[in-house]
Every structure is written in structure tokens, then in C-alpha cells.
Amino acid sequence: MQLAYSNDRLASRMPADPSAAGEAEVESSVIEWLLHDDQVMRECFTHAAEILKSVTGAAITAIVLLDEEHQHYRAEVGMAMPLVSRARSLADYAVRDDELFVIEDAHRDTRFNDCMLVQRHPFVRFYAALALRAPHGEIVGALCAMDPQPGRLDDGQRGVFHHLRAMIENDLKMRTATAIDPLTQLYNRRFLLESIARRWKEARDGDVMGSVVVDVDWFKQYNDTYGHQAGDHCLRRVASVMQAAADNERIVAGRMGGEEFGLLVLDAHPAVLEHTLETLRRGVAELAIEHRASPLGVVTVSIGAALTRITELSRPAHRDGFASADRALYSSKHNGRNRVTMA
Template structure:
């Protein structure tokens, strides 16, 4: 029978989340280097399901997966939440017969997991980001030699995480990688503050991209991504930079550019993307994109704030019907936040506490990420374990799964 370990201290959990943030891997596209490992593990252990699971403050997200149709779960429902706490391989021979796991939704419902084994993904500094997991629908066990093999594979996963930090370009599109873009943008933002120059950032998302993959196939989807980057590069200056942030999400950095000029660039890129024509065996099709625009004049004090405001504008564009551009408004006094990575809990009377990850924090408010913002009330209590007292919050804006809240 398994023993569930106590939760880590708030300080140690915040340090772990900070390490995960530095690897900048959450919500990134699938990569062959990780998929090869999970495919190999599936064959080695004859497993129904294999995942590279990473845990932030409120969810478990799969960088790579075999046999599963979904990409994330609430952290509270994850076997891996125990794995990262005990910091050693966790083996559950029969989850249905184990009181610690028998009621988990992944056990009682699809995919009806009975067997779980997970090896922690431990960084050289000792932080555990998640686990390499093998799972089955039937009860089973692992020998000591097999557990050692799983640990060896988890070490290879961590090695790949370190290698991807060094990559400068996205292997599919040739756009900048997230890491390279963040480095470049941080330098440009520092220069813009020092010399009081304007700087703008665009984020854009290809509309209904999943339906393109579903209807026309992944080869056509890859063609859309490659040609979309090429179409944008043809419209940008040599001093501008484009990066792939996620599956179909991109960012464009515009030095020496104010909000109005950046909006014009976004409209030009939107038209260029919409003018393209694609085809597959299922016929011809066109694409569209939604854009968010933010600038240093909108009150952003660092890169994460600038990205957050551009993303909020992007979500407004999507909410208003997509295929459009929206500009981030100026910050209200006292809203400028420092970027953080903290675990929190949203407390609403009469319902269980909701896990969240705090991405930005100031004396006056916070930026939160949840699995779903749908149904959350306009006011609630936020508990930040590392910061002591709870704080009353009112919602200022909602953008997808993100919430901007004011304290008091």
C-alpha cells in the first residue's frame, strides 16, 4: 500500500516553480526528442500509456504522451503530485486497490489506470519538475532492474530539457525559439528603458488550427505553420523578430515602435496571413489569425508583463470573433506587477478550493492562471501559502484561463 507524502513547504514549492519557469517548457509544441523517449519507454515496459509530465501550481501538463488523448489534468488528480513530493520513484501496482489513489478520476474513469510507475525529473540543482510515467489498464509490478531503467530514462528527459534551453530556432518553422526570443526581448526592453525608446510586442494565434489538423492532416498543418512564418517575415523589418511560443502561437518584437504603428503592423500581418491559400486531398482552404498588441507605453515594466498584456489583448480579439487585432490598454496606477511563480488557492464559499498558479503580483493585485475561469465569481479570496494571510480579490479581466484581479 502506498504512503502519501506531506505537501512541501510553500517556500520550497515556490523555488521548484521558479525552476520550472526558467526551463520555459510548459505549453510548448511537441518535440521529437521527447516523443522518442516516450515511444521507447512504451515498448520497453509494454505500457498502455507513457507521459513526460510537468507540474506547475495547478495542473499536470504532458510535454510528451503516448496512448492518451488529453494533454493536461488538474494537479490534484495526478499521481505525479505524489512522485514529486517523495522525490523517489513511485510504483502503484493496483491503484483501484490502493486507498490513496482509488478515487482519482483517472482511475475511476477513462483511461481507467490500474498500474502507475513514475520516476522524478530532477534537475542538476535538485528541483523536481515532474515525472516520466508509465501506466497500464491492468495491475502489474516492476522489478528493481526495471525501476533503474525508468530512472535512467528520466535522466535522459532532463538532459533533453537542458539541451532545448540552448536551441535558438524552432526546428519546424525557423522562427526564434521561446528561449532565444526571451533573451532577445529582455535585452531590447532594457535598451528601450535606458534610452527611452518605444518598443512593441505582438502575439498572434492561428484561428481554429486544430480543425486544420483534424480535417487536412498534420502535414498540411505543418505547411500552414511554416508558410505563416515566411509570410510574416516578408512583411517585417530586419530589426524585427518573430518567435514560435506554442503550437500555433507566435510573438513578434518591434523595436523603436509605438502602439499605433504596432497596430498597423499587426493589421498588415493579419492580411498577409489571410491572403494565403493552402490545399490537401480534402480541398483548398484559407486561414485567419487573431492579434494582441502591447507596448512599453502600456505600462509594462518587464518582458512577462508585456507578454501578459499582449496575450490579454489577443484573448479579447478571439472573444470578439477572431480574425482581428486588439491593443492592450494603459495600466492603471499601481497595477504594474513583478513576475512570480507561486502556488495559490482560490477560495469561494460553498465549493472546494481551486488551485491556481500566480504569474504576476503587486501590492494591489495579481495575475492568476487556472484550468478554467468559467463559472468563477466576480470576487473571491486568494490564499498564497508562502505569503501568509489570504487576500480578498475582485476580478478586473478574464482572458482564456487567466484572471487579472485587484486586492481589497
């Protein structure tokens, strides 16, 4: 394949879109992590895109991450790719099965009449992509190569796609093991604290960050009454409510240890945050997990939250936000538990 571009460079990340027919979608927290929080995976993506370009000769190679609405580009080689919605992307077709997806000339295929990459610069004609999966099997995105000229792949080039996918998915599996709490599937304490520090540092002046601490009420008594295996099951169910909140809002959620959880809320607004946290509190109570050692009869959570507007003075002080949230949590506990207190 004789291809045109020579101005190789890595480009900025873009938003992406995911929903493969019949496939379980990856949790948005994993996409957030891959987009913003892991340097090791960024380097893995870069190496894969560079190798793929060298082997295929394609003008552009990239890793594409998919969420529900958008297509996010990572580690593009060849040019910076424009923002594309998932509904108008080629990757949305590519992730519908596990086979290598190849279009030799998109201009001759009416399926792609509305595809932005085909109809606008870089006017893609050749496109090849292979779906990428998270450790539990959910679709994360795709490894792709594209070119403004028609093209095809030989057997050796097709094999490289599969070898690179195995490399990426293996690295993702190992990195997930170091970032995720195995019991709750939320971020673990170390990774949560690293993410909080990084997001706080990257925030712009004037942004408002929400620091939240969540504690399961009378959890020691729950373990004493029902046993540690039941306690683990309880924490998993509580964490699922927290993950649902994180998926619906711009929230980074993790387990701080034991029965305590931490949330960082990006672009927080007081009324919205309080509503979100009340929904979380009610969601846990509505699980209706029996708790005979609680005066409330079911498992509940107490929540403390604080808001910080980012300035030059507050930028290094992410710990202060969580210290305020911790004091608010103490107030929730002191005033009867099963409540939200805003500092």
C-alpha cells in the first residue's frame, strides 16, 4: 500500500462513542481512567499505533475509545483526528463483532454515506479496525488504521492487528489489577488518591471540585451479626450504587478502605451535588439489605461533602477538601446517620 502522509505526530485525545449491538458496554469509569489517568496505558497505545503504521503503511493509525455518545482518539499517528460522534463513526461498525473489520474503499459502500471521516477531511477510503476489550469482556474501543486511498491487507498485516490487540488487552488486564479494588470494582485507595491529586492539579481556575466521604453505617455490627462473607457482599452492593452515581455524573469513585469510600466530583454545583448524594443515600437504603444490628433495620450510609473553588491558593490543597468532607461526615454520624451533610 502506497500512502501519503509523512507528518507523524501524536495528537490530543478526542471524545468517543460506544454501543455495539448485543455487546455489554464497558463502564464509563474505565473509559475515564484510560482517557485521563494512566500513563502506562498511554504509552502502550502509542507503541501499538506506531507499530501498526509501520507494518500497514497506513496514513493514520490510532487507538479509539468508545463511550455511549462519542469516539475518543488516543495516540493518533499521522494526523490529529477531528471530533466524531459514535453514531457517525466507522469504529461503531468495527466493534460489532470480534473479527477484523476491513473496508477496502468506503466511497463505494453506501453504509458510510453519513460517516464524517469518509465525507470530510481526511476523506477516509481504506479502514481496518479490531475491537478491544476490558478484562471482563466489555468493549472498550478499537485499534484502527485508515487512509485516503483504497487499500487492502495481506495475511501478515492482519496477523499484526491480532498480536497488537493481545498486547494491549494484556497490559490493560495488568493495569486494571493495580488500579481496581478487587472486592468492589471501584478504584482502590492508592489509585483514587493519585487520581484526585491529578484532577485537582489539572483543574482550571474557577472550577469547583466536590470532595465526598461515604461511610456504611454500623458496619462492624453488620459483620459481627452476619459474618465477613455477608459483609463483603454488602459492600459490593453498596459500591454498585456508588458506581451508578459515578457513571451518571462526572465523579471519580473509589474505596478508601474497609467500609469507607471517597468521591471526587468534577465541575460540582451545590444543589446538583446535594441532589446526587441524596439519590445515592436513598439508593443504598432502597437496596433493603437487612441489618438487625442497626436501629434503622437496613444498611444505610452517612455522607459528608465539601466544595472547593480552584484558585492558585487552593490548587495544592486537595487534602483540605477531603478533611472538610470528613468533618461533615462526622456531623452526619453525630446527627443520627443515614444522612447527607454539606460542609
